[in-house]
Every structure is written in C-alpha cells, then in structure tokens.
Amino acid sequence: MPEIRNYTLNFGPQHPAAHGVLRLVLELDGEVVQRADPHVGLLHRGTEKLAESKPYNQSIGYMDRLDYVSMMCNEHGYVLAIEKLLGVQAPERAQYIRVMFDEITRILNHLMWLGTHALDIGAMTLFLYCFREREDLMDVYEAVSGARMHATYYRPGGVYRDLPDTMPQFNVSKWHNAKDVAMMNEARSGSLLDFIEDFVHRFPSLIDEYETLLTDNRIWKQRTVGIAAVSPERALQLGFTGPMLRGSGVEWDLRKKQPYEVYDKLDFDIPVGVNGDCYDRYLVRMEEFRQSNRIIQQCVDWLRANPGPVMLEDNKIAPPHREDMKGDMEALIHHFKLFTEGYCVPEGEAYAAIEHPKGEFGVYMVSDGANKPYRVKVRAPGFAHLSAMDEMVKGHMISDVVSVIGTMDIVFGEIDR
C-alpha cells in the first residue's frame, strides 16, 4: 500500500502575497493546511547591532527602516527610550506634533494594510484607492522632514523642526494644464496644518468609499468571517498586541492604558472586536482610521492655537540654533560636540513602548554611560503575530493563508530587523 504523505508547498519568499520575504513552508492535505512553518530572517539587516556602534542620534534613521510603512512610530519608540534614560521630556508642542504624526503614520500604515489585504483577497481596485490617499500623507511627511518615507524627524528632546508655513505646490507640466494644477494646489495654498485639516475633512467620506466596496460585500465576508478566529485568552497568551488583540475583544491600547506624550489630553475611543476573526480585525482597523482622524483634528486645533518651542533648549542634547553658532563660541562647541561625539547617556536601562499601528512597539535600551547604546532590543509586534501563524491557519485553506497574512499586517523590516 502506498504511503500517503502531505503535500509540501514552499510559499514564498518570492510570492505576491508574502508581503516581502516571508517563507512559509506549508504542509497541505489537498488544499487544507495541516502545518504552516514560517521561516524568518531573509531581511535581517542587523539594526540592533548597528545601533551599538553609533552615537544615539545616528540610529534614528535606522528605526524608519524597521517597519517601513509606519516610519515615524518606530522613531518614536526609540526616541522615547533615550528620553527616558536622559530623564528629559519634549516641550508640549513637540509632543502634540509627535502625536499628530503618530496618527498620520497610523493612517498611512492602515491604508497600506487595507490595500494589500484587499489585493490579496482579490479586490484590486481598493489597492489603488488607498495609494491615492497615501500620496497626500507622503506629501505631509515630505513637507515636514524633506523625505517622503524615511523621515528621521523625531529627536530626543523634541522634533527636528517646527511645522512649515507653506506646502510645496505642483507646477504646470506637459500632463497638467494651469486649470488642473490650480485645482490640485487648492488644498496646498496654505500652511501644512491647513493641508492636514483639509485631508482630515476629506478622509471620512473616503473611508466610507472603501467600506462600500468591502464591508457588506458577500464575497469579502465569506473570505474573512470565521477565518483564523482567536479567543481573547489565547490572543493574550500568544503575545498579540494592537488591532490583533483588540480584534479578539481585549480592550488594550497603550495610548489609554499607559498614556505617553499627550494622549491623556485627547479624546478618542478604542474599537474592539467580538469574534476575533479576520473580519473583526478588519472592522477594528477601519474604525481606527476614524479615531486617528479625530485625534489629528484635535492636534491640529491645539497646534494652531499654541506656538512655542519644538525642541529642548538644553544644548547638551539638542543642537543650538544656526544663527547662534555664527557669533557664539559656546554654541559652536556644542554643535561640534553633538555632531561628532554625540551626547552621553547616564548608565542604566529603560524600556519604552508605544502603540504602534501594528501593536506594541517597544525599545529596550541599556546604556553604560557612553555616547552609544550598550544594547538596543526592539520588540516588534509583527514577530509575535507571525509566531501564531501555524495556530491560526491550521485547518484552513491556502486562500485563507493569504487572508491571514493580510490580517496580521506583516512587514518584514520589523520582524527580521
């Protein structure tokens, strides 16, 4: 009698639904998954080790490249850990700017998640709709930091610079005549805050547009309802955080439970799911769009009313103003020291965590008193989620593996680091 073996399928690392370089070894019985074995490490870049050989500030840029769809949130976790060790706090305006950009980043991340999740399940159009909105938010990034993706905008002690008063505008070209350009520039005629506010007003109707394509769509529901359901207890045991945990019905959000920056002064709700399946996690994230939008609106209002410094005045940590350097010897020395040696951080260790779009993003930092960290450990939410892959897809079909990868919102930059 012939021996019956399972069908082993190498899913990735070159696979359109692998979200980067996930290699998943699937054992199949027909199309039903018996075992899923995720292999990680194909995007390992040694970020944590690199950070040990550089002054603190020079590693901020590496944090952008961890989870490369929610850049500023990664910076935030890292910067917060340094601030904790230094025992300093950013000025209030900087805190509001950080919160605003954290939420913009959350929308950026969730747009990417929604687009790819829908594309994986086959709804191609949504992907392009999401990228249309991402483009506007990328412009916001660019206006404030000069870079569309890897912003390196947060610094220990505040943010790199204040919000600009003007937005870059489109020019007339072969493709766009003066009338088109005038229309495209309408929202860009004011300051950055005007542009963000315009976006905030537009965005709710756009979310409705996404939802008309998916939320009540029978096919979408058939593909997500009841797929990879995780009980609240099990979700906690597996170390889930963020929307993955809230989708299972656990009301856990660091913005509410351990408020950092100014989240305790802002008004927002935490959506939670009921069944813990892909559909609930989808609904939770869709509601997070709206809540982030609310937070951004509140931040914009506060930032309009309260000008002020966005960086600490302490020149041992923050670089001095450019004008001061021209005439002041001390400022010049501070600048030279900061940009060559950096600053030394008192001996000790600290763990700072933020509510990253994907879950709890934490940075554990050990300092031996030098100008470089002794050790940096990044707690990436995606790693814990990916570890549950086997449990979540067992007994489902190949098509559901794709839904699960989408619902986990996996990005390999942070998992492999």
Added chain:
Amino acid sequence: MSELFDTVWGWGEFVWSFQIVQIVLGIVALMVPLMLCVAYLTFAERKIIGYMQVRIGPNRVGFFGYKLWGLGQPIADAVKLMFKEIIIPTKANKFLFLMAPVISLATALAAWAVIPLNDFLGIADEVNAGLLFVLAITSLGVYGVIIAGWSSNSKYAFLGAMRSSAQIVAYEIAMGFALVGVLIAAGSLNLREIVEAQQGNLGFLDWFWLPLLPLFVVYFISGVAETNRAPFDVAEGESEIVAGFHVDYSGMAFAVFFLAEYANMILIAALTAIMFAGGWYTPFPAAMVPDGIFGLLIGSGIHWFVIKTAFFLIFFLWFRATFPRYRYDQIMRLGWKVFIPITIVWLLVVAVMVLANVGPWFD
C-alpha cells in the same frame, strides 16, 4: 486587357469552386476580426479598469510617432511575446506542455463555427445541434487548463489544475441547465433559430432575458466562472497560487493562453447576446424603426450583435474591478447549492409558460 481580366476571373471562379477554399476563406474572414477584437479587448480592459481605478492605463505606444491614446499597445505586446523565449521546465512533459495552450485556443475558436452573426452570416451556422456543439466544445476547453497544470510539473500549477477541474464540474451543470431552458423556450438547438424565436414587434421585451431572467443571470455568472475571470479566477489565483496553471509558461505559449481566455470571454458574451438578448435584433419596437439610412442604423443588423456583445463584455471587466476573489470551495457551494436548484426550478416554470403559451414570447 479584358482577356487578362477574363483569365483571372476564370481562375478565380475555378478556385472558388472548391468547397475547402470557401470554408478556409470564411474561417479567415471570421478569425482575423476576432483576433483583432481579442487584442483590443485586452487594451479595453486595461483602459476601462484603469479609469475605474483612478489611473489612465497604457497611453504611450502608438503608430508612426503618434501616441493615439496608446492604441499600439496590443500590437507591441504581441510582438514582444512572440520574440520571447518559451521556457520548458526540465521535468515537464514537453508534448503535453506545448499541447495545452493549443487545446485552450482551439476550443475557444472552434465554438465560433456555429455562431450566427446576423440573418445570413456564419461559418457552419446551419448545424442543427449548435447549442450542444457549443456546450461540448467549451467544456473541452478546461482540458487545456488541466493539462497545463499537470504537465508543467509544478506544485502551484498543479493546485491550479485541481481547482479548475473541481470548479468546472460545478459550473458546467448549472450552465447546461440554463441552456436547457433556452432550448425549451426556443424549441430548437440551432442558434440561428434560437435568435429568430426572439423576433417580435416589441423590441427588447421580446427577447428571452425577461422570461428566462434567473437562467440568464445564472448563465452569465457561470460563463464568468467558465472563463476563469474574477471573481472566479481561482485557477489563476494571482495572490494565492501566483499564476496557477500557467505559472511556468512564457512567451508565445503564455500568450496563447491569454488569447484563449479573451476569445472565451467574447464567446460567452456573444452567446449571451444570442440566447438571451435577441442576437442581431434591434432593441427598438418595430413601430419605431423608420425607413432609409437611419432605419438601417437602428434597425436589426450585425451592428446590434456587436454592440450587445460589447455590452456584456464590459460586465466582465466591471466584475474584475469590483469583487474580491472567491475561495474555491465557496465557488462550488455557489454552483451546487444555489445555481443548480435555481435553474431546475426555473426550468419547470419555463415549461409551464411554454405550455400555457404565455405571450409575447411563447404564443
């Protein structure tokens, strides 16, 4: 001069007297426009879906330095694919690997033999079992997919082939039942007679889509499933099994699959137009059609057949831009548990309507 003309004319008459020449010329006259339609259907798809997705689609490739909204794109694609290498995987069954695309395209084109284009055009439209022929030939098309998936000796392709065979069983039956409904309503298996059964004075109300509405919907959806188009494109399953059955194909071998898929789409749209939308008949009531050139335009004619086919084709594209993809067990559930019961019930209704001579269709 006139002698020369007579000689050439004589030769022409001599050649024409062979039936095979007539048949071959007829086939060429149908296939060349059809293949052009296939090429420009790919272009239309990219443009229409492009506009649905807030982008513009191909707009660069034109002719002689003019961009012409990208109209040269299908030609450029065809030329590119022709010059690409056809890679045959080492452990593939070479013969079957190359046969599979041929089977796909041959069946997609062969079905056109019995399609009547208007009240006199068509290659073999006098075949009295035209409907059976169409059903048989389109069912054969799935062998192309299955053989391709099996012979390329790849796990992904094999999964695609398995999915396709499971899906086709579920859908052929529902489709067959829908066609039985048409057969009862028209009282003939000949496609031309089916169209002629839809003639009347009321225009589009005379067509079979109204009395056979559930069958019309089931047939069209089954047709989408049969052509492996979204949301039923599980055999291709781009984001699950990469490209499914044709994952190992390249160059012209791939292009032939591609042509077959689009030729099948046109075929299904044309069949829908013939069986449910009155073929070449005008949608306007007879009283509204005036004499003269204007009357030729809005009166019955081959142009209405083309317009109706194009109308149904747009639905294929629209579905693709709108819906997520089904899981393949869900497709089978839809086929077995929803479509087959609907068609069986409606067959009885149609039979009763025919017996009761319900007007204006069956009197």
